[in-house]
Amino acid sequence: MIDSARANWAGNLTYGAAGVLTPRSLDEARELVTGAERVKALGSRHSFNDVADTPGLLLDLSGLDLPVTIDAAAATVTLGGAARYGDVVRQLDEAGFALENLASLPHITVAGSVATGTHGSGERHPGLAAAVSAVELLTADGSLHSFCRGDIDFAGVVVGVGALGVLTRLTLDLVPAFSVRQDVYDALPWPAALAHFDEIQAAGYSVSLFTNWARDVVDQVWLKNRVLRSASGGSLPGAEPPGSLFGAVPADGPRHPAHAAGVAAGNTTEQRGVPGPWYDRLPHFRLGFTPSVGAELQTEYFVPRAHAAAAFEALRGIGDRIAELLLVSEIRTVASDDRWLSPTTAGDRVALHFTWLPRQSEVEALLPLIEARLAPFAPRPHWGKLFHGEALDLAYPRLPAFRTLATRIDPTGKFRNAFLDRHVFAG
Ligand SMILES: Cc1cc2nc3c(=O)[nH]c(=O)nc-3n(C[C@H](O)[C@H](O)[C@H](O)COP(=O)(O)OP(=O)(O)OC[C@H]3O[C@@H](n4cnc5c(N)ncnc54)[C@H](O)[C@@H]3O)c2cc1C
Numbered sequence: 156m157i158d159s160a161r162a163n164w165a166g167n168l169t170y171g172a173a174g175v176l177t178p179r180s181l182d183e184a185r186e187l188v189t190g191a192e193r194v195k196a197l198g199s200r201h202s203f204n205d206v207a208d209t210p211g212l213l214l215d216l217s218g219l220d221l222p223v224t225i226d227a228a229a230a231t232v233t234l235g236g237a238a239r240y241g242d243v244v245r246q247l248d249e250a251g252f253a254l255e256n257l258a259s260l261p262h263i264t265v266a267g268s269v270a271t272g273t274h275g276s277g278e279r280h281p282g283l284a285a286a287v288s289a290v291e292l293l294t295a296d297g298s299l300h301s302f303c304r305g306d307i308d309f310a311g312v313v314v315g316v317g318a319l320g321v322l323t324r325l326t327l328d329l330v331p332a333f334s335v336r337q338d339v340y341d342a343l344p345w346p347a348a349l350a351h352f353d354e355i356q357a358a359g360y361s362v363s364l365f366t367n368w369a370r371d372v373v374d375q376v377w378l379k380n381r382v383l384r385s386a387s388g389g390s391l392p393g394a395e396p397p398g399s400l401f402g403a404v405p406a407d408g409p410r411h412p413a414h415a416a417g418v419a420a421g422n423t424t425e426q427r428g429v430p431g432p433w434y435d436r437l438p439h440f441r442l443g444f445t446p447s448v449g450a451e452l453q454t455e456y457f458v459p460r461a462h463a464a465a466a467f468e469a470l471r472g473i474g475d476r477i478a479e480l481l482l483v484s485e486i487r488t489v490a491s492d493d494r495w496l497s498p499t500t501a502g503d504r505v506a507l508h509f510t511w512l513p514r515q516s517e518v519e520a521l522l523p524l525i526e527a528r529l530a531p532f533a534p535r536p537h538w539g540k541l542f543h544g545e546a547l548d549l550a551y552p553r554l555p556a557f558r559t560l561a562t563r564i565d566p567t568g569k570f571r572n573a574f575l576d577r578h579v580f581a582g
Pocket of ligand 1: 164195196197198199200201202203206207216236237258259260263264265266267268270271272273274275316317318320321322323446447448453537539540
């Protein structure tokens with residue numbers, strides 16, 4: 156039986172930590188960090204690997220009651236280290252603001268998301284960490300440090316993979332609130348997907364392709380586009396969704412990403428072109444419902460966008476092997492950013508995501524084959540999902556700088572764990 160207090164969201168990992176503690180104040184959190192030999196922050200537990208684990212203490216910051224403060228003049232919001240996107244989006248919208256982008260679900264904490272380089276989709280939008288303009292970090296000696304955009308170490312601290320300390324406050328950039336319509340197309344022939352990939356990416360503010368790699372069509376294309384924020388919700392000039400998309404046809408009803416695997420659309424955000432607020436269209440899944448499928452595992456690799464078509468062909472070459480274990484794969488584009496350990500640092504990337512059946516040993520046996528197929532394209536892994544690691548490009552240009560920073564900020568390795576030792580500090 157899974158000890159739910161100690162398990163991650165997917166239930167595939169029981170944390171080996173000595174305890175999960177919920178400090179009631181920042182001072183208490185500081186005391187716990189100071190007194191602990193090994194410690195880490197825990198977010199909403201949506202990671203699929205041991206990135207958040209520690210042999211010491213896990214700190215759940217949800218008891219800290221830190222306020223959400225909107226600075227309308229600066230167009231920023233400051234929130235606490237336990238805030239989930241879904242906790243703040245309505246308040247932002249009511250104040251006339253939005254976040255530029257969101258991941259597929261609003262259930263995840265901002266701190267945990269940016270720590271692992273979490274992203275949404277859209278060729279013009281970098282990962283969620285790019286919206287962070289300042290953080291407050293509780294470090295190993297119990298002191299609080301502020302890092303702001305422009306500070307020398309700032310770009311190293313934001314996607315910290317939990318290695319530097321506890322993010323107690325984060326400040327995010329805001330944009331004016333906007334509305335979005337979401338249109339789903341069925342059955343895009345693979346030859347058209349390959350030939351028109353760039354045009355398809357350009358057809359939406361956020362674009363997702365769903366496939367199992369084995370069929371001769373991409374099962375679905377989701378286009379999310381901004382619309383006028385008026386009662387009519389009319390399209391912005393030039394942004395009318397096409398009647399068909401390179402052979403794909405408008406879906407005749409709501410779709411779950413894993414529709415082809417028989418999953419119904421009950422937990423998805425509104426589709427069929429119905430306009431709605433950014434926070435209720437950019438994520439695929441609604442807060443208040445189990446996101447995605449629930450009984451699942453996830454993996455994701457990022458390859459340079461220039462290699463998108465070749466990487467798709469490499470995966471289609473083992474499509475039958477992948478499909479046996481797959482609920483659905485999602486293809487997204489993510490713009491480049493400057494965060495040192497971001498999977499999309501220094502160049503636009505295509506994100507190749509896999510939602511697996513919960514058959515971990517079989518999935519883990521398949522991952523080396525997938526990574527070998529992608530190896531010519533220098534794939535990087537999602538820090539929060541399952542990966543093998545040997546054939547991956549973990550040589551981020553700023554990795555040496557990150558290691559130096561981590562050693563300076565956390566000299567005794569209080570925030571280190573087995574995951575970081577294997578993938579960030581090895582070698
Ligand atoms: C159904 C589902 C859908 C998903 N969709 C997407 C998606 O669309 N795009 C995408 O990129 N990813 C996606 N993910 C992955 C998810 O975004 C990441 O796993 C993310 O890290 C989850 O955040 P969390 O709050 O659950 O972090 P946790 O899993 O709790 O922790 C992750 C890491 O963050 C660190 N951390 C957490 N809080 C803090 C803090 N306050 N200070 C310092 N470090 C901290 C932890 O120590 C750990 O190292 C999805 C996951 C699931 C389960």
